[in-house]
Amino acid sequence: MSADKSERNYETIILEHRDDADWLTLNRPAALNAMNRAMIDELSDYFTALYRNHSVRVVVLKAAGRAFCAGLDLSDIDGVEGSVQQAYQLQTDIRDIMKAMRRCPQPIISQLHGAVCGGGFTMALASDIRIAADNCKMNAAFIKIGLTGCDMGASYFLPRLVGTSVASELILTGRFIDAERALRVNLVSDVVAKGELEKIAQIFVDEMLLTAPMGLRLSKDGLNIAIDAPSLDAAMALEDRQQILVGQTRDHLEAVTAFFEKRPPVYQDK
Template sequence: MADLELRQDGDVIWATMNRPDRLNALSRNLVTELREFFVDLYWRRDVRVVVLQGAGKAFCAGLDLKESNDPGGSQRSIGAGLTRQREISEIVIAMRRCPQPIIACVNGAAAGGGFALALASDVRIATPNLRMNAAFIRIGLSACDIGVSYFLPRMVGSSVAAEYMLTGRFIDAERAYQLGLVSRVVPQEQLEAEAQGFVDDMLHATPLGLRLTKEALNHAIDAQGLEAAIAMEDRNQILASSDGDFGEGVRAFLEKRRPQYTRREG
């Protein structure tokens, strides 16, 4: 059985980390499957939205420290250790780079690498038992790992990011919602339905419009100023309005119906 289960429903892939007995901790195999999945998404035009979730009672408890007899890496060369590190960090780079919006259904623990996966997603929905933290610093490492030092201060500011990264303290659901780290907090039994609501709304956009919006939003976070962000927005609006699906989007809006896009943006 795969550690990452993939179910495609039309234009959507529901990706489930499937190691519930280990709280979906990141094994070597799960790391490989996540990396290959998100890297491959860049080239796929049959997928428009991804929902990422964890099986059982946790989202992802971080790296599986029990998988290796040498969890600290003391017997590895520096080069081998760096390669292993890059194999993991490439996942969040691919998540940010792929054109599909990623909705994370964060149930229970999202620690260490699981925290990073949640932060690298575009929309986060949580359950009341959410517990997120930069667990790395509690096991003798730096809290700056797998993109956390990039994403977290941009989302909550440097002071709050420092609070949680220097201490490894947990962020619960109420605090995460207050900070804007999650968009919704819903009971676990409503998690998939809430995600489906986001999916349905996202699929109202044209394939090209959805892709360009994620791309521009991510670039705008790092833009050098207002004019740089607006130049990118202007370029994307001309591209989107020149696409064949634009007319159908307008007609569907005026006729108060769901759009029927017949093209694949390629």
């Protein structure tokens, strides 16, 4: 397994590229990885740049220390107590991280442990697959500090993941949901011991890297569009076009040939 460090020098996140996958670590453990201005800017820079970076096929999002992310660092950020304009700029800067996570073509796998709160919770929701450690506790914390519970996309993501009733419970109360219940309501895909998170994430990464690059990118794209499709016909029309498009690639032919020759395919993203 090859590994190399990204050329970008980040202060609050660590980026490691291994075998076509990026492993991104939130790295403010002393602050429970709460988001300060530097982290907001760096996460925005990273996820926005992914849109045209096909050398990265999968992203694993994880965190150092004893928590995934405690939300916004209210003690270390400008705009929280500033003018309406400053507060709105801060709001949209964080919001745009979630939008960039959904817009980028790479599947995002989140390894969740400890506190997953506020903006950290919505980063988890904006991921494609969530794996939780057994000590994980998540909440939409916004309503606990005198704001609405609908923030950073929570009102969009949660009902689609867990249904309106559970989403309403979490958003209207700010109460925590633990890992076991999160698994029962389909908020996460698996619950494991914290030491097993990376092993399980690696299994997902390995399986995704066995797929054709364009097929994987368009699969995320198709899911993003189909979740809001107005009808079955609309969703299937998109699927038809995607299948015919990918079916014309050399990678599709390589996959079929490899299947009959009983060998792993060698993709070139062509």
